[in-house]
Amino acid sequence: MTCCHERKELHKNYMMKEFYNNFTYPFSDAIENSEVNGETIFLFLDAEMNNDGFAGKKILDVGCGTGNRSIDIARKFPLANIVGIDFSEKSIELANIQKGSMSNIEFICSDFLTYPVEEQYDFVISMGVVHHLPDPLYGVQKMRSFLKDDGVCILWLYHTYGEYDRLLKRQLLSTLLGEKFQDKLASVALLKEMDFHISSNRYGNGYGNYELSDEDALTRDADAFLNPLVTSFDFVAAFRLMQEARMDWCSIFQICYEEKGSFINLDTDNILPWEIDMDMLLKSPRAFSYYKDLDNRSKLHAIEALVKPTGFTVAAGKNRNGELPLLFEQNKIDFI
Numbered sequence: 001m002t003c004c005h006e007r008k009e010l011h012k013n014y015m016m017k018e019f020y021n022n023f024t025y026p027f028s029d030a031i032e033n034s035e036v037n038g039e040t041i042f043l044f045l046d047a048e049m050n051n052d053g054f055a056g057k058k059i060l061d062v063g064c065g066t067g068n069r070s071i072d073i074a075r076k077f078p079l080a081n082i083v084g085i086d087f088s089e090k091s092i093e094l095a096n097i098q099k100g101s102m103s104n105i106e107f108i109c110s111d112f113l114t115y116p117v118e119e120q121y122d123f124v125i126s127m128g129v130v131h132h133l134p135d136p137l138y139g140v141q142k143m144r145s146f147l148k149d150d151g152v153c154i155l156w157l158y159h160t161y162g163e164y165d166r167l168l169k170r171q172l173l174s175t176l177l178g179e180k181f182q183d184k185l186a187s188v189a190l191l192k193e194m195d196f197h198i199s200s201n202r203y204g205n206g207y208g209n210y211e212l213s214d215e216d217a218l219t220r221d222a223d224a225f226l227n228p229l230v231t232s233f234d235f236v237a238a239f240r241l242m243q244e245a246r247m248d249w250c251s252i253f254q255i256c257y258e259e260k261g262s263f264i265n266l267d268t269d270n271i272l273p274w275e276i277d278m279d280m281l282l283k284s285p286r287a288f289s290y291y292k293d294l295d296n297r298s299k300l301h302a303i304e305a306l307v308k309p310t311g312f313t314v315a316a317g318k319n320r321n322g323e324l325p326l327l328f329e330q331n332k333i334d335f336i
């Protein structure tokens with residue numbers, strides 16, 4: 001039984017790797033000075049923490065794709081050390097071309113699920129990866145093992161409510177294509193004929209002002225509609241995932257909706273920049289007064305029910321003694 005289950009998981013993982021060799025993400029080719037936004041969260045955290053540019057800190061980017069986000073972080077924080085890992089050979093080839101002579105970043109071509117844990121990191125980030133894993137819980141457990149004791153794991157995940165229609169379109173293609181869903185020529189031909197596209201701003205303007213080539217747009221459309229494996233999470237499912245992965249706390253602090261990204265701030269007395277404005281969105285002073293009295297979990301549920309996010313960012317960690325940065329502290333759910 002277990003053996004058969006493991007073989008299936010391995011096969012799914014293999015399909016995923018081949019998929020991202022065919023459609024490298026986020027870009028189809030190496031580009032100069034891309035502006036994939038990896039640094040905003042770190043700029044924010046740096047200002048709240050020591051303001052030392054994360055000097056000497058180690059950041060692991062799991063499933064770094066073509067490396068643009070990791071490179072962006074390395075460029076903005078030259079005193080930090082960044083490692084990007086991805087199992088798509090083609091993606092890592094492009095990442096290495098783009099990194100040029102930068103010395104504070106390194107790319108590893110490997111399946112992170114089987115990569116030995118020889119080093120531990122202050123931050124493990126993984127954007128848009130966990131929802132493509134055959135076993136998301138195992139993936140987060142593995143990420144946890146890469147964390148230092150006071151390290152923080154930051155994940156970006158698809159949200160079930162906002163992604164419902166898109167994921168149904170993907171299912172439609174998969175149903176129509178059957179086994180040909182894995183065949184690049186056949187699946188791309190149908191994708192094009194069905195005219196399914198994903199807006200370049202679907203999750204906010206995270207890719208800067210770079211004009212996407214037709215190949216880049218196809219890579220995004222394929223990622224959205226032809227991915228061999230995808231799941232999505234509502235906030236309760238994300239808490240469960242983090243708790244089962246034995247994180248001690250977790251904090252959902254950012255959401256994407258209506259083609260923009262906003263911070264979440266559950267402490268209504270303390271204003272953060274770019275935060276979601278529930279007072280304005282609820283359009284009712286009475287509703288907002290009820291909202292203000294809710295506990296953190298219920299506030300989060302009110303937010304997701306209201307705005308139907310397409311994605312969100314969650315931070316989690318273990319054994320944290322002492323204060324977390326405000327962005328995490330204000331939205332924290334404790335598991336111990």
Ligand SMILES: C[S@@+](CC[C@H](N)C(=O)[O-])C[C@H]1O[C@@H](n2cnc3c(N)ncnc32)[C@H](O)[C@@H]1O
Nearest residue numbers: 020025063064065086087088111112127128129
């Ligand atoms: C949607 S892309 C995200 C790329 C990048 N994180 C970003 O946000 O632009 C998902 C990436 O995860 C990688 N990936 C998926 N499973 C992996 C695994 N088990 N080990 C290493 N990389 C993996 C894929 O190859 C792909 O490049």
